[in-house]
Amino acid sequence: MDARGADGRAGALSSSAYKPRKGGARLSVGFILARRFTLCAFANFVDVLRLAADEGDRSRPILCGWSVLSDTMCAIPSSSGVSIQPNERLGDPTKFDYIVVVGGVMEELSGLETAYAAYLRRAAEAGVPLIGICTGGFLLHKAGLMKGYRCCVSWFHHVDFLEQFDGLDPVSDQIFIDDGDRLTCSGGASSAHLAAYLVERHVGRAQASKSLHIMIIDDAMRPEKPQPGVSMDISTRDPMVMRALLLMQQNIDTPLSVAELARRMGHSKRQLERHFRSALGASPQAAFLQIRLTFARHLIETTDKLVAAVAVECGFCDSSHLSRMFRQRFDRTPQEIRRQAQQAASLPEARGGSRLSA
Template sequence: MRHAGKTLTDDDRTDQARSLVDRLDQAGQPARPGRKAASKAELRVGILLWPGFPLLSLAGLCDGLRHAADLGDQSRQNRCSWAILGTPGESVTASCGVRVPVDLPLSAPVDYDYVAVIGGLLPRIGGADPRYVAFLRSVAAAQVPLIGICTGSFVLARFELLNGHAPCIHPFHVDDWQSMHPGLAFETRSHYAIGSNRITCAGGISIVELAAELVRVHCGADRAAKVVHQMTVNAEKTASHVARRHALGYESSDHEKLRQAIVLMEKNITTPLEIAVIARLVKSSSRQLERVFLAETGATPSEHYRNSRLKYARYLLTTTDLPVVTIAGESGFSDASHFIRHFQQLYGMAPGRLRKALSGPTPAV
């Protein structure tokens, strides 16, 4: 990136990154209507670890909450809280051999907004402490949402706790799922799936996506933007959601504010941010941001954002069998008719017709 006729040094880029984090922290300071008392975290997650769990899933979840919970790179559990549940004094061994100690005893389910189960090696799914299973049943009875991470979906299925939810399964475990739970629906297209009081995540780096979404819902877009910024290797050039990056054709620009704005747009496809919010997060005004977008892309920020969401919709139309109404919601449109009208304006035909045209002729039987 060029600035004032010179090439930025690594120190310059580090200062810019710290400045962005500071701005995101400042954006989250004013209290919002309906916010919980300052002494109580806005997002509380209890975590159950199954024997042989993947350490990356635990680290991704906890670090996502950690970055949202406090200012800068501090780690106080202010706006988010998390704890490993079980029998204090005991520990659970990860698949890599690292032992993680239990923080708190199994307590009342209502102490948490979510209880997350990080599953372990499949041969050991049935070997967990029976008290864990009893606790999960009490969580379900209390209508507290359960999260199945990695093979945590297998745990929920084994103990009949999916409640009709079609879990998000890692493609590596599809054969295992079909063998162990034949007839139970599942999906592999997404990083996570959110249902009624049930959430599932494929595991791996997908947990970063889920952590950011939970933070967005409970703590606001500013906190979620901070999670994304802190947990992606290079937020200016990389999007952690591979499907969205592929669908949108990530923009290349020397303008820093434009890059930051596009990252925020990519990270908030399903629930779009207001342009004024994006402008504030990148330390700009709506008018300044509009001038930059018009100069660099030939479109206003709103037009660029909408077209990006329509590009993502086109990607879903051509790579999945999701219904058009579902794709409309996934692309951030409040109703299908609104989505279809804008889609037809951009691509010259309705979504259903485009899908049919791209699928080619039906082979003769």
């Protein structure tokens, strides 16, 4: 099937393009697991299928079917050390509605073995949509199967992607992307939402919602939903600055000096400062403070944590230090911001409308 429109761009396939199978499961998925794959991403995806496949929680693959594919049938180790035993050898890819590649640890993504790459190419030529989970999109790209497609990557790996994969359009501000016959997601909980998206398309909305609710996950998120994480309110296309900002996010509770940031990135302190000035018009220290204060405000507005606990979590000396920084940045104290957020949440509109009269 060709997902490309008249302009040659890949686009999301309409639900009408997917015809129910005659007999058997309405949705059938084959999995290829990379060595040291991300167990959480795989488990979330396959459990949505399992819970949607039958009434109740009996795990019978009636409405959905799935199988872990292998060239050798050897157990495949995950990044956590737990291994998965494949169900069947590589065969006819057209027996599946989708082939899912689950990636794993960045340091070991040397590429898929020849048999798997050839299998995926046969699937693509036959029109079977390919899915990259976690760093699975990286592996699809290495196999030459992502040309002209956007690829969803975790914000955590965005800079790795830019450094290692030319010619691909990485998107790290959505939980998953449906780009026609290539679908990608950032992994973790987002793989459950992608699986629910496919279940809704092939099986039904009720089954998709049931799966997520049993897994204690809120209603299904659409592809354009932003990835969870710290909102930095800072944007730049400078790869060095982007990487530094991500390192800052990952070390909010223990702020790094500019010298340490530069050392970890393999650059000089002066070089890093020069890039920040050019890209943001601010110093790395100022950007780091903004990230920490933005996260602190998020915690103040959305949790009941003590101000002192928020201060420690965001790398400030104590609550007094945090309050001083809040006054300078937001012209209000943390307590005032929390009170305002609580008042806004108590308004009828925030609760979904006023109560019905008796």
